[in-house]
Amino acid sequence: MDQFLLVVEVVLRGLFLGMLYALLASGLSMVFGVMRVVNFAHGEFLMLGGFLAYFLWSLGHVNPLLTIVIVMPVMFVAGMVVQRLLVERVVGKPVLSSLLLTFGISIVLMNLAQYFFTTNLRGIPYMGEPAQLLGASYARYTLLSFGIGGVLGTVLFSFLRFTSWGKAIRATSQNAEVAMACGIDVRRVRMVSFAVGAALAGAAGVLAAITSAVYPAIGSIIILRAFAVVVLGGLGSIGGALLGALLIGVAESAGTFYLSAEVGQIIAFVVLIMVLLVRPAGIFGARVEA
Amino acid sequence: MKRLLALVVLVLGILVLAGACSEAAPTPTSTPTAASTSTVETGKPIVIGAAVSQTGPYERAGLFMFRGYQLAVTTLNERGGIQERPLKLIVYDDQSDPATAVRLYQKLLTQDKVDILLGPYSSAVTNATAPIFEQAKMPTITAMGSDPRIWEGKSYRWTVQLIHSSRPYLVGSMELAAQHGAKTVALVYENTAFPIAMAEGIRDKAKELGMQIVLDEAYPKETTDFTPLASKAKAANADIFMGGGYFPASVGLTKATYAVNYKPVLMTWAVGPAEADYAKSVGDQALCVTGNSSWLPQTMTQGYITDNQTFVQRYKDLWHEDPGYHAAGGFGTVELLAQTLEASLKAKGAVDNEFIRNFLFTTETDTIFGHYKVVADGPNAGLQTGMIPFQIQWQKDSLGKMVQQVVHPEEYATAGPCFLR
Numbered sequence: 001m002d003q004f005l006l007v008v009e010v011v012l013r014g015l016f017l018g019m020l021y022a023l024l025a026s027g028l029s030m031v032f033g034v035m036r037v038v039n040f041a042h043g044e045f046l047m048l049g050g051f052l053a054y055f056l057w058s059l060g061h062v063n064p065l066l067t068i069v070i071v072m073p074v075m076f077v078a079g080m081v082v083q084r085l086l087v088e089r090v091v092g093k094p095v096l097s098s099l100l101l102t103f104g105i106s107i108v109l110m111n112l113a114q115y116f117f118t119t120n121l122r123g124i125p126y127m128g129e130p131a132q133l134l135g136a137s138y139a140r141y142t143l144l145s146f147g148i149g150g151v152l153g154t155v156l157f158s159f160l161r162f163t164s165w166g167k168a169i170r171a172t173s174q175n176a177e178v179a180m181a182c183g184i185d186v187r188r189v190r191m192v193s194f195a196v197g198a199a200l201a202g203a204a205g206v207l208a209a210i211t212s213a214v215y216p217a218i219g220s221i222i223i224l225r226a227f228a229v230v231v232l233g234g235l236g237s238i239g240g241a242l243l244g245a246l247l248i249g250v251a252e253s254a255g256t257f258y259l260s261a262e263v264g265q266i267i268a269f270v271v272l273i274m275v276l277l278v279r280p281a282g283i284f285g286a287r288v289e290a
Numbered sequence: 291m292k293r294l295l296a297l298v299v300l301v302l303g304i305l306v307l308a309g310a311c312s313e314a315a316p317t318p319t320s321t322p323t324a325a326s327t328s329t330v331e332t333g334k335p336i337v338i339g340a341a342v343s344q345t346g347p348y349e350r351a352g353l354f355m356f357r358g359y360q361l362a363v364t365t366l367n368e369r370g371g372i373q374e375r376p377l378k379l380i381v382y383d384d385q386s387d388p389a390t391a392v393r394l395y396q397k398l399l400t401q402d403k404v405d406i407l408l409g410p411y412s413s414a415v416t417n418a419t420a421p422i423f424e425q426a427k428m429p430t431i432t433a434m435g436s437d438p439r440i441w442e443g444k445s446y447r448w449t450v451q452l453i454h455s456s457r458p459y460l461v462g463s464m465e466l467a468a469q470h471g472a473k474t475v476a477l478v479y480e481n482t483a484f485p486i487a488m489a490e491g492i493r494d495k496a497k498e499l500g501m502q503i504v505l506d507e508a509y510p511k512e513t514t515d516f517t518p519l520a521s522k523a524k525a526a527n528a529d530i531f532m533g534g535g536y537f538p539a540s541v542g543l544t545k546a547t548y549a550v551n552y553k554p555v556l557m558t559w560a561v562g563p564a565e566a567d568y569a570k571s572v573g574d575q576a577l578c579v580t581g582n583s584s585w586l587p588q589t590m591t592q593g594y595i596t597d598n599q600t601f602v603q604r605y606k607d608l609w610h611e612d613p614g615y616h617a618a619g620g621f622g623t624v625e626l627l628a629q630t631l632e633a634s635l636k637a638k639g640a641v642d643n644e645f646i647r648n649f650l651f652t653t654e655t656d657t658i659f660g661h662y663k664v665v666a667d668g669p670n671a672g673l674q675t676g677m678i679p680f681q682i683q684w685q686k687d688s689l690g691k692m693v694q695q696v697v698h699p700e701e702y703a704t705a706g707p708c709f710l711r
Contacts, residue, residue: 009521017515110345119350123541125573130551137551142517212514213541213571217349221512256518261509262481264518 009136010257011250016142018249019149020211023204024222025229025241026156027197033173033236034193035091040102041082042226043219044109045198049075049205050214051113054122064126068148068206072199079198083191091190106220113216123213145207152203153242156196160238169193173236225268232272234285243283247271335378336371336631336641338363339398340408343415346386347511350537351561351616352411355433356381358613358620359408361605362628365595372628373635384410388418395422405641406430406631408623409449411616413437413456413484420449429630429647433623434616437487441665441673448643450650450664452623452657453584454677456484456560457491460532462681462698463558463580464492466707467530468499472555475501476528478519478543479560480535481508488560489533504528511535516546524552534559540581541571548575555709556580564682565614569692576684576692578708583680585615585622585659586696593625593657594632601658615659622659629655683707 028042052074053067062070086105090098127140160166171179172189180186208214208222229248233240248268256264275283340359343352363377371377380402384391391410398404399422409432410419416435423430429448432440436456441449464475475496479485486508496503504526509519520543523531531547531554534540540562547557556578562568563581591598601621605613630649634642651671654663663676681698685708695705 010518013517013521017517114345114349114353119353120567121350121537121541121571122567123545123571125571125575128545128548128573128575130549137549139545139549142549212545213538215350215538217346221347222514224512252515253518256509256515257521260507261478261513261519265510265512 005135008134010254012134012136012138013142013257014250014253015246016138016146016249017253018246019146019153020204020207021222021225021229021249022242022245023149023152023200023207024226025233025245026153026238027200028226029230029233029236029238029241030169030173030193031197032230033238034169034176035087035098035190036095037087037091037098038095038102039087039194039197040099040223041105041109041219042102042197042201043221043223044106044113045075045079045201045219046205046208046222047113047214047216047219048078048109049202050209050218051117051122051205052202053206053209054124054214057124057126058122064124064206064210065144068203071202071206075202075205076195076199079195080191082198083194087194088187088190110216110220117216119216121213121215122209124209126210139211141210145211148203148207152200156200156238159196165189165192228268228272232275232282234279234282237282237284240282240284333374333376335376336406337378337380337402337404338406338408338627339380339395339402339404341382341384341391341394341398341410341415341419343386343411344383347536347538348386348412348415351434352386354614354616355411355620357605357609358433358617358622359624361601361608361617362595362621362624365604366624366628372631375635377628380404384415386412386415388415391415391419392422395419399426399428406627406646408627409433409435409452412482413440413487414482416440417483420444420446423449427643427647429643429650431623431626431650433619435484437483438670438673439483439487441670443669444672445669446672447651448647450672451674452626452659452662453619454660454674454679455491456488457494458679459488459491459560459582460558460580460681461491461495462582462679463532463556464495464499464501464530466580466681466698467556467558467709468501470555470707470709472529473501474504474526474528475530475532476505476523476526476554477503477533478505478507478509478516478523478531479533480511480513480539482511482535485533485535485560492532501530509535509539513539514542516542517549519543520546520550520552523547523554524550529555530558532556532558534562536560537562537565537568540568544572544575544579553710555711557710558681563684564694566612566694569684574692577686578683578710580681580683580697580707583615583682583696584677585618586680586682586702587612587618589660589702591656591658591660593622593659594629594655595621595625596658598658618659622657622662625657625659626650626655626662 031039049071056062056067130137168184168189172186229244233244251267251271252264255267342356363379382394407430416432417440436453438455479489540559558580564583569576587602630646634645651666661676665673682694683697687693697707
C-alpha cells in the first residue's frame with residue numbers, strides 16, 4: 001500500500017510539474033500552428049510575466065494570486081505589439097528568418113531584463129506550507145499552480161472550441177489560404193494567437209515566481225523543455241502539447257525519484273525520441289508534406 | 291519597404307546578440323606582445339582582459355565578480371593608475387560556457403594583445419581556460435575557481451587561486467550538526483566542477499565525523515524541479531540535507547524541502563544563503579539554513595587598494611545593494627594584481643610576466659577578500675591555502691527580522707547555531 005501511495009505521489013508531482021510546461025508549450029504550439037514560426041522568445045515572455053508579478057507583489061502589495069489577472073492582459077498586449085511590429089514581417093518567409101528574428105528578440109529581452117531588473121533572483125514566498133493529499137505532502141503553491149493551470153487550459157480549450165475567434169484560429173492553423181478565402185482576417189488571427197500565447201507564458205511566469213523564482217535567464221533554460229513538449233505532442237497541436245507536457249512531467253519526476261536526477265533530466269528527450277520513432281509527427285501531429 | 295524593415299530588425303537582433311557577446315569597454319590600442327614583457331611608457335594604459343559570465347546559468351555571480359573588477363579598476367584609475375599608468379579593462383561575456391571562454395581568452399591574447407589577464411567566473415570555466423594561461427605563459431589570478439582539482443597534480447606555473455578550495459565549503463556546518471547529534475547526510479549536488487569537488491570534501495568530512503551518507507546524488511545544472519530529490523532525502527530520513535550548486539538550486543532545494551514536509555536537523559547549501567536575496571526569495575523558510583561565505587562585510591581586512599569597510603561602502607554607493615563574496619573576490623583579485631603590477635613596474639620598469647609569476651607564487655599577502663598564500667611549487671602549485679571559509683546562518687533577530695549570523699568558525703561567530711529539529 002505504501003509503495004502504491006509512493007507511486008501516486010511521484011505521478012502527482014509529475015503532473016504538477018507538467019502543468020507548468022503545458023502552459024508554456026500550449027502557446028508555443030499555437031503560435032507555430034497558426035504562423036509556422038518557431039518562437040524562441042516564448043521563454044522570455046514567461047520571464048517578463050514572472051518579473052511583473054514579482055514587482056506587483058513587492059512594490060504594489062498585490063496578492064500574488066491576483067497578479068495573474070494583471071499580468072495576463074499586459075502580456076497579451078505586449079504579445080500583440082511584438083507580433084505586429086516584428087514577427088508578422090517574417091510570416092511565410094524562410095524558416096531561418098523567423099528563427100533568427102525570435103532568437104534576436106529573446107536575446108534583447110533577456111539583456112533588457114538584466115539591465116533593468118538586474119540578475120537578482122526574484123521569488124514570491126507564498127503558500128509554502130505543506131498540504132496533505134493521498135498520504136503525501138505537497139506545497140500549497142503546487143496545488144494552486146496545478147489548479148490555475150487546469151482552469152487556464154480549460155478556458156483555452158473552450159475559447160478555441162466555442163468562440164468565433166477560436167474557430168478562426170483553428171481554421172487558420174489548418175489552412176491559412178482557405179481560411180482567408182472564407183473571409184477570415186488571418187493577419188488579425190495571427191496577432192491574437194501570438195498574444196494569447198504570450199499571455200499564457202506570462203501566467204506560467206507568475207506560477208514560476210511563486211513555485212521557485214525568476215531571473216533573466218530562466219526563459220532560455222525552460223524553453224528547451226517546452227520545445228520537447230511541443231514536438232512530442234505534435235507541432236501545432238494544443239491538445240498534444242497538454243498531453244506531452246503531462247507525460248514529460250511524470251517521466252521526469254519518476255526518472256528522478258526512481259533512478260537519478262541526471263536520468264530525470266534526459267528522460268524527457270528519451271521519451272521524445274521513442275514517440276517520434278513510432279509517430280514521427282508527434283502524438284497528435286498531422287503529417288506535413290515537404 | 292517591409293523587407294527593408296524586416297532586414298533592419300534582423301540586423302538589430304544580430305547586433306544585440308553580438309553586443310551581448312562583446313566587450314564591456316572600448317577596444318584598447320594594441321600593445322606589442324601579450325605573453326612577453328610590455329614596453330615601458332608612462333601614461334600608456336595597462337590593458338587587462340577577462341572573460342566573465344554575464345549571461346547563462348552563472349550570470350548572477352559572474353556579474354557580481356565583474357562589478358568587483360570594475361570598482362577596483364575605477365578606484366585605481368581615480369588615483370592615477372599604477373606608477374602613473376592607467377588601467378584599461380576589456381571584458382567579454384563567456385555566456386557561462388567554458389568553450390566560449392577559451393575562445394575569448396585566445397582572442398584577448400592574440401587579437402586584443404592585452405598586457406595581463408584576470409580569471410573567469412566558476413570552476414568549470416577556470417578549469418577550461420587555465421591551460422590557455424599556461425600555454426601563453428600569462429600569470430593569471432583566478433577569483434572564483436574553487437575546485438582544487440584545477441590545480442592538484444597539474445604543476446601549474448602561471449595560474450593561481452584566490453578563493454579557498456571548494457572542499458571545505460560546508461564542512462563547518464557539518465561539524466555544528468554533528469555536535470547537535472546529526473548522524474546521517476543526504477548529499478545532492480550539481481554535476482559541475484565546483485560542486486563535485488565540494489561533494490568530495492563532504493564525503494571526507496562525513497567519514498571523519500563518523501556520519502553515514504544515506505543519499506549521494508548529482509543533478510544536472512538544468513534542473514528546475516527539486517521536489518523528487520527532496521522526497522528522496524526525506525525517504526532516507528537524513529539528518530542533514532546539503533550540497534547544492536549555485537543560487538537558483540539553493541532556492542529550489544529549500545522550497546522543495548518544505549514542499550515535501552521534510553524537516554532535517556540542518557539544511558546547508560553552497561551558494562545562495564550568503565546572498566541577501568536568498569531570504570527574500572524563500573521567506574521564513576530560510577530560517578536556520580546555513581551556507582558558505584568566503585568573505586564577510588564586517589571583517590577588518592586591508593588590501594592594496596583599500597580596507598574592507600571602504601570597499602563595502604563604495605559598492606553600496608554605486609549599486610545600492612550590499613556586496614556579496616563574489617564582488618569582494620573580484621575586487622580582491624584586482625588588488626592582488628595591482629600589487630604585483632606595481633612591484634613589476636618598480637623592479638623591471640615594465641609588466642614583466644616572469645617577475646609577476648614569481649611574485650604571485652611566493653608572496654604571502656592580504657586583500658580585502660582575505661589572506662592570500664598559494665602552494666609555491668610542486669604538483670599542487672598555485673592552490674590557495676591561506677584563506678578560512680565562514681559559515682553563515684539565517685536566524686531571526688529580537689524584532690523577528692531575518693538576519694545572517696556567522697556561526698562558524700567559533701572565533702568569528704556572532705551567534706550560536708540554530709537547528710530545525
